[in-house]
Structure formats: C-alpha cells, structure tokens
Amino acid sequence: MAAARLKVASSRDTILRNAQARVAHLRGQASPSQEERRAVLSALTSGLPSDRTAHFVERARASDAAVSRLSSVSEVPAALADLISGAAEPTVCVPDAGALRDLPWAEAGVRTARAPSSRHDDASAIEAAAGVAESGSLVISAASHDTPQAMLLSGQTVVVLFESAIATTFEDALRAVRSRGLRSRVVFLTGPSRTGDIASRLVIPAQGPRRIHILVVEEDGS
Amino acid sequence: MKSTTESFGKNARDALADRRLQRSLPVIHEFRRDHERATGALPGYAELKRIGRQIREHSLANVATLLTEFEQTAEAAGARVHWAADAEEARRHVLDICAARDARRVVKAKSMVTEEVGLRAALQEAGYRVWETDIGEYVLQLADEPPGHVVAPALHKGLDEIDELFATAHGTASEGGRSAEQLVEEGSGVLREQHAAADVGITGANFLVAETGSVVLLTNEGNADLATSLPRCHIVVATLEKVVRGLEDASLLWRLLSRAAGQEVTTFTSVLTGPGERGESGGPEAMHIVLVDNGRSDLLGGEFHDALRCVRCGACMDHCPIYESIGGQAYGWVYPGPIGAVVTPGLTNLEESADLPQASTLCGVCEEVCPVDIPLPSMLQKWRRRAVEELPQPARSTWALALWRYFASRPKLYRLATSVVARLLYLLSFGRGTLRRLPLLSGWTASRDLPAPEGQTFQRAWRRRG
Numbered sequence: 001m002a003a004a005r006l007k008v009a010s011s012r013d014t015i016l017r018n019a020q021a022r023v024a025h026l027r028g029q030a031s032p033s034q035e036e037r038r039a040v041l042s043a044l045t046s047g048l049p050s051d052r053t054a055h056f057v058e059r060a061r062a063s064d065a066a067v068s069r070l071s072s073v074s075e076v077p078a079a080l081a082d083l084i085s086g087a088a089e090p091t092v093c094v095p096d097a098g099a100l101r102d103l104p105w106a107e108a109g110v111r112t113a114r115a116p117s118s119r120h121d122d123a124s125a126i127e128a129a130a131g132v133a134e135s136g137s138l139v140i141s142a143a144s145h146d147t148p149q150a151m152l153l154s155g156q157t158v159v160v161l162f163e164s165a166i167a168t169t170f171e172d173a174l175r176a177v178r179s180r181g182l183r184s185r186v187v188f189l190t191g192p193s194r195t196g197d198i199a200s201r202l203v204i205p206a207q208g209p210r211r212i213h214i215l216v217v218e219e220d221g222s
Numbered sequence: 223m224k225s226t227t228e229s230f231g232k233n234a235r236d237a238l239a240d241r242r243l244q245r246s247l248p249v250i251h252e253f254r255r256d257h258e259r260a261t262g263a264l265p266g267y268a269e270l271k272r273i274g275r276q277i278r279e280h281s282l283a284n285v286a287t288l289l290t291e292f293e294q295t296a297e298a299a300g301a302r303v304h305w306a307a308d309a310e311e312a313r314r315h316v317l318d319i320c321a322a323r324d325a326r327r328v329v330k331a332k333s334m335v336t337e338e339v340g341l342r343a344a345l346q347e348a349g350y351r352v353w354e355t356d357i358g359e360y361v362l363q364l365a366d367e368p369p370g371h372v373v374a375p376a377l378h379k380g381l382d383e384i385d386e387l388f389a390t391a392h393g394t395a396s397e398g399g400r401s402a403e404q405l406v407e408e409g410s411g412v413l414r415e416q417h418a419a420a421d422v423g424i425t426g427a428n429f430l431v432a433e434t435g436s437v438v439l440l441t442n443e444g445n446a447d448l449a450t451s452l453p454r455c456h457i458v459v460a461t462l463e464k465v466v467r468g469l470e471d472a473s474l475l476w477r478l479l480s481r482a483a484g485q486e487v488t489t490f491t492s493v494l495t496g497p498g499e500r501g502e503s504g505g506p507e508a509m510h511i512v513l514v515d516n517g518r519s520d521l522l523g524g525e526f527h528d529a530l531r532c533v534r535c536g537a538c539m540d541h542c543p544i545y546e547s548i549g550g551q552a553y554g555w556v557y558p559g560p561i562g563a564v565v566t567p568g569l570t571n572l573e574e575s576a577d578l579p580q581a582s583t584l585c586g587v588c589e590e591v592c593p594v595d596i597p598l599p600s601m602l603q604k605w606r607r608r609a610v611e612e613l614p615q616p617a618r619s620t621w622a623l624a625l626w627r628y629f630a631s632r633p634k635l636y637r638l639a640t641s642v643v644a645r646l647l648y649l650l651s652f653g654r655g656t657l658r659r660l661p662l663l664s665g666w667t668a669s670r671d672l673p674a675p676e677g678q679t680f681q682r683a684w685r686r687r688g
C-alpha cells in the first residue's frame with residue numbers, strides 16, 4: 001500500500017512537472033478578455049428575436065419538446081391531470097421539496113409520489129431553474145439525485161419553467177444558476193433523449209427522458 | 223486497446239472489399255450536411271471558432287496550473303482525484319476503486335480514453351460484469367468490435383446486423399426487418415435494467431472545469447446521465463488536456479463542439495460537481511476522477527502540441543475522402559480519420575503507425591472544418607518527414623529515389639531520358655491518351671488508367687512556345 005501511494009504521488013508530480021516544463025515557453029498565451037467574450041456572444045445572439053419567451057418556445061418545440069403556456073403555477077396540477085388523463089391510476093413523481101410539492105395535487109385528482117416510476121403512463125413534475133432561449137434548453141439544477149432520476153426515468157417528464165427564469169444564452173442561465181450556489185447537478189436538457197446509433201437513423205426517445213412537456217408559467221416564480 | 227495500425231494497408235484493402243461497410247459509409251454525406259447546417263446557420267460562428275481556439279490554446283499553455291486547481295476544487299466538492307501516467311495505471315485505479323467498493327456490475331458510457339486504455343477488457347478479466355451503455359457502443363460490445371467513429375461509433379453497422387446481434391443477445395425471436403425504433407426500444411429496456419443493477423457507473427468527460435471542479439458531459443441518449451445518477455459510485459476517466467479554466471470557457475466550447483458535430487446543441491449538457499446527495503432512491507455517494515496522461519504531456523509544447531486542442535467532434539473524419547472510403551476501424555487504433563493519423567503515432571509509436579499519416583490526399587478540408595483550427599495536413603506532413611528521417615525505408619523507394627537523384631543532378635542526361643520515356647509512353651498508348659497497364663506501376667493501373675504523355679517533354683513544349 002505504501003509503495004502504491006508513493007507511485008500515485010510520483011505519477012501526479014511527474015505528469016505536472018513534465019507538462020509544466022514543456023509549455024513553459026507558452027505561458028504568455030492570453031485567455032480571451034471579457035470584451036472579446038461579450039463581442040462573440042452578441043454576434044451569436046444577433047439574429048435572435050426580442051421576444052425571449054416566444055423564441056424559447058419555438059426552439060424547445062424544434063427540439064421535440066411539447067410546450068404549453070399557463071398564467072399561474074396553481075394551474076399546474078390541472079394541466080398535469082390533463083396530460084396523464086386516460087392512464088390507469090397514474091402517479092406523478094414530484095422530487096423537489098418546495099413550491100411544486102406544495103401544490104394542491106389531490107384537488108386535481110393527481111396522486112403524487114417521491115420516487116420516480118418508469119411506467120409509461122406515469123409522469124414527473126420538476127421545476128427548471130432556468131431556460132435558455134437561444135437553444136430551447138431547460139436548466140435542471142439539483143443537489144440530490146432524486147431530480148435527475150425523476151427527469152430520466154419517468155414515462156413523461158413535465159418541467160415547470162417560470163417565464164421570468166428564461167435567459168437568452170447559456171452564459172446568462174449559468175450566471176443565474178450560480179448566483180444561488182452551484183448545485184452538484186446542473187443539466188441543460190434540450191428535448192427528449194435521442195440516438196442516431198442504429199443505422200444512423202434519428203430515433204426519439206432513446207434511454208430517457210422519453211417525452212418532455214414544458215409548462216411555461218407567466219407568473220413570477222421568485 | 224490492441225493496435226493493428228501496423229497492418230493498415232491490409233486493413234484498408236479489407237475495408238474496401240467489405241460490402242456491408244461500403245453500403246454504410248455514404249451516410250457521412252449526411253453528417254457533412256448536418257455540419258454545414260449547424261455551423262452555417264449560426265451567425266458569429268467564425269468568431270466563436272476564433273475564441274474557441276484561443277480558449278483551447280490558453281488551457282494547454284496553462285495545463286499544469288489548471289490541473290492543480292481542478293484537483294483542489296474537485297476534491298473540495300467531494301470527488302477524489304487520481305493521476306495515471308499510463309494506461310496500466312489508469313486501469314489499476316479503476317480496478318482498485320471497484321474492488322474497494324466490492325462492486326460486481328459496471329455500466330460504462332461512451333468514452334474514447336477508456337477504449338484507449340483497454341478498460342472494459344481489464345474489468346472483465348478481473349471478473350466484473352461490464353455493459354457499454356451507449357447504444358452504438360453496446361452494439362459493438364455484442365459484435366466484439368472496436369469503435370469506428372468518435373461520435374457515431376457503430377455507423378458501419380447496418381440495421382440487419384444489429385437486429386441479428388440483439389436477437390441473439392436478448393433471446394428475442396426476430397425474423398429480421400425490425401425498425402431502428404424497435405431496436406432502440408429493446409436496447410434501451412435492457413440497458414435501463416443494467417443501469418438500475420450496476421454498482422459503478424463510468425463515464426468520460428468533455429471538459430474539466432478548474433474553477434469549479436466540475437466535469438462537463440455532452441450526450442444525447444441519456445445513458446451517461448443514468449450512469450451518473452443511479453449506481454452508488456461514479457468514476458470519470460478523462461485525459462489531461464480536457465481541462466479549461468472556467469464554466470464560461472466550457473459553455474463557449476460546448477456550443478462549438480455540438481455545432482461542429484452537426485447538432486445545434488446536444489440533448490444533455492451535464493455539469494457535474496462532486497458526487498451529489500443520495501436522495502429517496504439512491505444514486506452516487508462517491509465520485510472518482512482518474513486523470514490520464516498516457517503520452518499526452520510528452521506532446522505538449524512540441525510539433526504536435528496543437529493536436530491536443532481537439533474537442534473530438536468528428537468533423538475531420540466526416541469530411542475526409544480516405545475515411546469515407548475505408549471507415550474508422552481500418553485505422554487500427556482508437557482515433558480514426560485525420561486527427562487519428564496525427565495523434566496515433568504520437569501516443570503509440572511511429573514505427574508501427576507510419577502508414578497512417580500517408581493515408582491522406584492532403585486536400586485540406588479537415589483543417590477547414592475543424593472547429594479549433596488544428597493544422598492537420600501540415601502535421602501529417604511532419605509525420606511523413608519524421609518517418610523518412612527516422613525509419614528504414616523500403617528498398618524500392620530508396621532505389622527509386624537514388625535513381626531519380628542520379629538523373630536530376632545531370633540535366634542533359636535528365637532531358638534525354640525524359641524525352642525518351644515520354645516518347646515511349648506516347649507510343650505505348652497508341653494515341654488513346656491513356657495507358658491501361660504498365661510494368662512496375664500495376665498498383666496504379668490495376669484500378670485506373672494512367673494519363674500518357676503527348677510525345678514530348680514539358681521543357682521542350684515550353685521552348686517551342688518561344
């Protein structure tokens with residue numbers, strides 16, 4: 001064990017020493033400045049329409065997510081009840097403690113659970129920390145694995161996104177998410193899972209999420 | 223991974239004669255169109271490329287400092303960082319981690335470096351049950367083949383072959399003719415069970431972020447996120463050069479990478495910082511990050527330094543006429559296409575892989591489409607030069623060059639000889655303008671005609687022109 005430790009330590013040092021020595025002459029290499037980054041981001045977003053929400057909705061639909069718009073978060077249970085209607089005894093997994101879990105689900109006739117189920121008819125309801133208009137991505141930010149598991153495993157992944165949380169770029173969304181402390185899992189999710197691995201044909205869904213339905217809520221969630 | 227680069231010539235001939243492969247390869251024309259669409263549709267793509275290159279240059283120039291910072295931030299977030307000088311040490315770290323956790327079952331998402339270090343074989347030899355979980359890689363595991371592309375590993379496999387492989391492996395009574403959707407559904411079902419039962423999930427990394435200790439993964443299928451959300455332990459195997467300074471470097475690069483790979487954005491861009499908290503239904507409680515050198519630090523600062531900017535988008539191979547003709551497996555090691563022909567001699571040895579840099583027309587398209595401007599053609603030429611300088615050359619080419627030097631250094635004799643040969647070839651062509659067969663040049667004439675001279679040398683025609 002002692003010998004193994006020594007080897008580990010020496011690999012680290014040898015690698016770092018070797019790397020350091022070989023790039024010593026390149027040290028002056030500058031990282032792009034803030035102005036350069038801003039210029040690139042404004043070039044990248046120059047074609048985006050001014051209505052961020054409308055653009056988000058268009059991009060999200062282009063990524064094969066379904067989108068509905070609600071005016072208040074209190075409409076979420078009824079909207080979900082509609083989405084899962086027709087299923088036999090469906091449950092909705094609500095992994096996050098907080099606003100969504102406290103909604104009056106029972107009143108809308110929806111049974112909730114904490115653990116996800118992968119039955120086709122079941123759904124999960126997750127709140128997105130942000131949206132990205134440039135790509136139609138949802139930002140799922142979580143400290144525990146419950147949220148990513150619910151996102152991945154449910155028959156249908158329903159994501160609640162407050163309109164006020166829609167940012168223009170990935171960078172804006174990252175800043176917003178980080179301002180509340182970087183969580184262990186930050187996933188930019190753009191549409192349901194997909195693969196082109198079988199004979200190069202695009203197949204949706206692949207391994208999960210299978211279906212994504214975004215509920216864009218107009219009312220401010222903060 | 224065992225290399226067959228030494229028999230590249232034979233691999234290429236076999237690939238050309240492989241009917242199934244030849245039927246699959248034209249799909250890369252679609253990849254080219256996707257690349258064109260995803261990059262052409264983005265205003266500011268040229269600026270993005272420029273800044274992406276600058277970020278990669280800066281990361282490489284400061285790689286040691288950034289890795290040291292990454293080690294600190296990742297460990298502060300609860301991950302454990304391990305360093306591997308070579309493939310053997312990388313395998314040993316992973317085996318030790320699995321043994322310490324008393325693991326039995328391992329799921330592994332797509333990762334080129336795990337192919338490079340032969341991780342799956344090592345785990346299987348040690349008695350672990352290992353599943354590749356990217357559907358393409360899973361197909362290749364069933365077929366016992368190496369990947370043929372860095373982004374689409376099984377692009378050479380047709381629907382009928384995959385149907386057969388799945389039917390045998392899953393015991394499904396298929397009569398053939400199943401659709402891609404049916405096969406994905408079946409494969410995903412099998413893989414989901416394996417994810418749920420696995421003790422360890424292994425992934426690679428697209429970027430390592432020094433500032434936050436995060437690992438960034440760009441994927442589409444959902445398997446990498448399953449591998450990092452269900453098993454109790456997550457192991458990341460990543461190479462040194464993946465490190466970047468901050469999350470805002472990573473976000474610019476992930477745009478560039480997915481666009482160059484032909485997609486506006488990948489379905490998942492997952493930023494994982496530390497193991498996360500186990501919730502109601504489990505998930506990782508430990509995260510290990512194995513940083514692999516395996517020859518890369520020796521490439522830093524040298525002639526092939528710029529190749530380490532590569533973000534593995536696959537665009538250079540999608541646009542390469544050689545790749546289009548022979549596919550990826552013929553290259554004989556992990557990385558195919560132009561970037562493979564550049565890094566393979568550097569990461570393995572030139573002696574066994576000297577044919578790879580020859581496998582290029584030097585048309586230059588690879589450099590044009592590369593999102594981080596890697597000068598691939600000039601690097602291929604550097605390897606060719608090194609091969610001539612450092613390796614014994616075949617007797618035939620030494621002899622031919624000596625003969626050419628003899629004539630070329632005697633202008634009168636050269637003129638006389640070329641005019642005789644030009645005349646002779648003209649006569650042999652019987653005025654058709656082409657030659658069907660020629661002694662010593664059967665390698666050329668076997669598959670195409672040789673244009674014949676017009677009867678006089680260029681020098682004489684030039685003089686006549688006055």
Ligand code: SF4
Pocket residue numbers: 482531532533534535536537538539561588591592593594595596
């Ligand atoms: S060399 Fe350039 S084009 Fe080829 S895979 Fe790497 S980044 Fe992509």
